[in-house]
Amino acid sequence: MKKNKLKKLITDIFLKxxxxxxxxxxxxxxxxxxxxxxxxxxxxxxxKMYCDRINKKVINPKPKIKIKKISQSITHIDANNSIGFVAxxxxxxxxxxxxxxxGFGLVGIKNSGHYGLSGYYAxxxxxxxxxxxxxxxxxxxxxxxxxxxxLFGTNPICxxxxxxxxxxxILDSSVSMINRGKIRVAAKTGKKxxxxxALDKFxxxxxxxKKALKGVQLPIAGFRGSxxxxxxxxxxxxxxxxxxxxxxxxxxxxxxxxxxxxxxFIVIKPNIFVGNYNQRIKENIKRIxxxxxxxxxxxxLYPGQNKFNRYKKNSNKEIQIPExxxxxxxxxxxxx
Amino acid sequence: MKKNKLKKLITDIFLKxxxxxxxxxxxxxxxxxxxxxxxxxxxxxxxKMYCDRINKKVINPKPKIKIKKISQSITHIDANNSIGFVAxxxxxxxxxxxxxxxGFGLVGIKNSGHYGLSGYYAxxxxxxxxxxxxxxxxxxxxxxxxxxxxLFGTNPICxxxxxxxxxxxILDSSVSMINRGKIRVAAKTGKKxxxxxALDKFxxxxxxxKKALKGVQLPIAGFRGSxxxxxxxxxxxxxxxxxxxxxxxxxxxxxxxxxxxxxxFIVIKPNIFVGNYNQRIKENIKRIxxxxxxxxxxxxLYPGQNKFNRYKKNSNKEIQIPExxxxxxxxxxxxx
Numbered sequence: 001m002k003k004n005k006l007k008k009l010i011t012d013i014f015l016k017x018x019x020x021x022x023x024x025x026x027x028x029x030x031x032x033x034x035x036x037x038x039x040x041x042x043x044x045x046x047x048k049m050y051c052d053r054i055n056k057k058v059i060n061p062k063p064k065i066k067i068k069k070i071s072q073s074i075t076h077i078d079a080n081n082s083i084g085f086v087a088x089x090x091x092x093x094x095x096x097x098x099x100x101x102x103g104f105g106l107v108g109i110k111n112s113g114h115y116g117l118s119g120y121y122a123x124x125x126x127x128x129x130x131x132x133x134x135x136x137x138x139x140x141x142x143x144x145x146x147x148x149x150x151l152f153g154t155n156p157i158c159x160x161x162x163x164x165x166x167x168x169x170i171l172d173s174s175v176s177m178i179n180r181g182k183i184r185v186a187a188k189t190g191k192k193x194x195x196x197x198a199l200d201k202f203x204x205x206x207x208x209x210k211k212a213l214k215g216v217q218l219p220i221a222g223f224r225g226s227x228x229x230x231x232x233x234x235x236x237x238x239x240x241x242x243x244x245x246x247x248x249x250x251x252x253x254x255x256x257x258x259x260x261x262x263x264x265f266i267v268i269k270p271n272i273f274v275g276n277y278n279q280r281i282k283e284n285i286k287r288i289x290x291x292x293x294x295x296x297x298x299x300x301l302y303p304g305q306n307k308f309n310r311y312k313k314n315s316n317k318e319i320q321i322p323e324x325x326x327x328x329x330x331x332x333x334x335x336x
Numbered sequence: 337m338k339k340n341k342l343k344k345l346i347t348d349i350f351l352k353x354x355x356x357x358x359x360x361x362x363x364x365x366x367x368x369x370x371x372x373x374x375x376x377x378x379x380x381x382x383x384k385m386y387c388d389r390i391n392k393k394v395i396n397p398k399p400k401i402k403i404k405k406i407s408q409s410i411t412h413i414d415a416n417n418s419i420g421f422v423a424x425x426x427x428x429x430x431x432x433x434x435x436x437x438x439g440f441g442l443v444g445i446k447n448s449g450h451y452g453l454s455g456y457y458a459x460x461x462x463x464x465x466x467x468x469x470x471x472x473x474x475x476x477x478x479x480x481x482x483x484x485x486x487l488f489g490t491n492p493i494c495x496x497x498x499x500x501x502x503x504x505x506i507l508d509s510s511v512s513m514i515n516r517g518k519i520r521v522a523a524k525t526g527k528k529x530x531x532x533x534a535l536d537k538f539x540x541x542x543x544x545x546k547k548a549l550k551g552v553q554l555p556i557a558g559f560r561g562s563x564x565x566x567x568x569x570x571x572x573x574x575x576x577x578x579x580x581x582x583x584x585x586x587x588x589x590x591x592x593x594x595x596x597x598x599x600x601f602i603v604i605k606p607n608i609f610v611g612n613y614n615q616r617i618k619e620n621i622k623r624i625x626x627x628x629x630x631x632x633x634x635x636x637l638y639p640g641q642n643k644f645n646r647y648k649k650n651s652n653k654e655i656q657i658p659e660x661x662x663x664x665x666x667x668x669x670x671x672x
Contacts, residue, residue, distance in 0.1 A: 007436065023516040038613050068382070068463075070439065070608060070609070071438060071439060071440075073409060073438070074439055074440060074606075074608060076609040076610070086569070100408070102407060103406065103407060103410055103442075104407075104409060104440070104442055106604070106608075108438055108607075108608075108609040110610070114558050131570075131571075131575070143627075144624050144636055145629060145636070145637075145638045146629055146630055146633040146635075146637070147627035147628065147630065147633075147636050148627065148628040148629060148630055149627045149631060151623070151624060151627060152415075157493075157564070159567040159570075160573075161570055167579060168443060169566075169570070171563040171566070171567050173563055173564070174562045177348060177557075182507060209552075215382070220557035220560055220561075221513075221556035221557050222558060222562070223507045224556055225556075225557070227507040227509055227639045228493070228507070228509070229413070229505070230505075230624070230638065230639065231495040231507050232601065233620070234467075234497055234505070234617065234620065235467075237494075237620075238497075238613065238616045238617050239467070239604070239606060239609060239613070240609050240610070241609055241610035241616075244616070244620050244626060245619060245620040245623035246624075247623075251554075269440070270575060271555055272406060272410060272412075272442075272444075272574050273412040273444040273446075273575060274408070274412070274576070274577035277574070277575070280574045280577075281570065281574050284569070284573075284574050284581040285582050287545070287581035287582060287583075288480050288483070288487060288566070288581060290583075291479075291480060291481055291483040291484065291485045291487060292483065293483060293484060294482055294483065294484050297482040297483075299482075300480055300481070300482045300483050300567065301481075301482070303563045307579070310627050326609070335463075
């Protein structure tokens with residue numbers, strides 16, 4: 001389906017689910033963006049879930065979002081169980097505003113939900129010529145080091161910076177071996193997942209996506225990945241007043257209450273310490289790209305380049321929708 | 337040797353190398369701490385190197401450190417090629433001061449050198465009931481993803497938070513499979529390094545520490561680890577005005593100039609958004625510790641617990657010094 005037609009359709013679906021027009025557009029843009037950058041696990045495959053959660057009153061379509069200014073630099077947001085896209089959009093915009101004014105913006109959000117891709121928000125800051133660190137927690141997927149049960153989410157570490165070129169540096173890395181959304185897509189489309197990324201519920205290695213969803217995802221780098229996941233849980237959950245310690249509900253399976261996910265945005269003006277940042281980052285990237293390459297590697301890419309290229313390529317094409325997701329959308333559309 | 341006797345000796349050695357008394361004590365305390373927490377790669381094994389660099393005028397023993405206050409929250413420090421311990425000590429103390437006043441402290445440092453363990457500085461903030469993120473770059477050790485040559489340092493990601501108990505949560509994880517200092521110690525003591533952590537200069541896997549030092553260290557988690565290393569290089573080097581992009585000199589091998597390492601300290605008051613942080617972090621840790629454990633695991637530990645336990649145990653014992661390092665120290669002592 002054509003990008004703009006699909007965007008209109010998703011907006012209409014969210015409007016039908018009682019979101020304000022402004023909020024419906026924020027959501028549909030984030031979902032389309034995920035499809036275009038090649039992250040369908042954070043795109044249309046979640047649309048039905050968001051609608052189900054609104055219908056079951058665990059996402060609030062008309063939230064009264066409280067924005068509490070703590071200082072010129074620091075803001076706390078109680079998202080009142082809004083859909084995550086909306087909370088995060090307000091959050092990053094406030095962090096950007098604070099950073100523009102004082103060199104530095106810190107925004108914590110509680111009572112939010114799944115907001116799609118962290119990199120999408122980091123990119124908003126980068127487009128305003130700012131750096132950003134973005135943290136969010138997520139439902140249990142990874143077992144803490146030494147534990148037999150999942151508790152941490154895939155808890156991404158996300159960092160973005162201007163590069164002096166139009167392609168932003170956006171590192172957006174979950175601390176699990178594989179993105180949980182990718183396992184969900186594999187389970188929905190009946191595909192296998194790679195070896196070494198997950199265990200089944202008995203603790204045995206598995207390549208079966210459905211078994212992996214019931215089991216444990218493996219963190220990157222053993223105890224280090226487990227430590228990173230714990231750090232992100234503290235920064236985004238414990239610090240902000242959001243849920244933490246395994247209390248974030250799975251949005252697909254658990255409708256007993258809102259997720260109360262926490263997010264943390266740290267935005268920094270790159271020229272805050274010394275001027276001429278753009279010149280320095282340009283030199284940094286140039287030096288690295290010039291290194292001798294491994295056989296078969298054409299170019300050393302910085303994080304975000306692949307995503308940018310996919311976005312550009314996909315922007316001119318129709319968005320392909322897998323059959324089972326297409327069925328979900330048809331049902332939602334039939335109710336418009 | 338007894339802890340206090342050794343501390344006095346190291347202080348005297350640094351005094352002999354023209355450091356101010358206050359600075360000499362900062363250095364000897366950091367070095368002794370590294371020994372006590374079980375990180376000898378950041379302890380006595382570097383003492384001769386620091387002295388050599390002072391003698392060769394690539395560490396400035398009497399630096400004129402410029403502290404530039406940018407706002408109540410933000411400080412920039414030009415360390416004038418001081419020994420890293422001294423620059424980092426001033427840096428974290430300023431970040432703590434700023435955070436106490438405004439809820440948040442951001443300190444960037446340029447023209448510094450190797451400062452030992454990142455966790456040592458995070459711990460200073462935690463002792464004042466603050467959270468800290470600490471970043472530093474380091475001499476080339478890891479090849480960027482796709483490159484055949486090392487460029488990034490082992491660039492640790494370090495995070496500390498109060499826990500409501502006397503044992504701080506200190507995650508201090510280099511993004512290489514193994515700490516470079518550990519390879520140095522293995523090379524000095526003739527021990528092998530584990531498989532899968534390094535390649536020799538021809539790109540072949542090696543367990544020979546000396547060959548590994550001439551080759552490439554492997555990042556954790558492939559392209560993700562390479563991305564984390566790049567992020568740390570940007571945050572600590574490009575942002576602060578320090579060296580970056582592979583320009584940080586190896587302190588052991590390259591005496592052609594100062595290192596100009598950059599550090600970045602981000603300190604946050606944990607009650608900034610919602611009160612009662614201590615209660616929430618206590619609950620977080622309690623929930624995780626209660627999980628069912630893998631066979632053989634007695635307790636799920638948070639990052640920093642092992643280090644704390646080693647510190648406690650080692651504090652009452654004599655510090656063991658390997659023979660070759662002991663010889664280096666004897667030579668330094670003979671010149672007092």
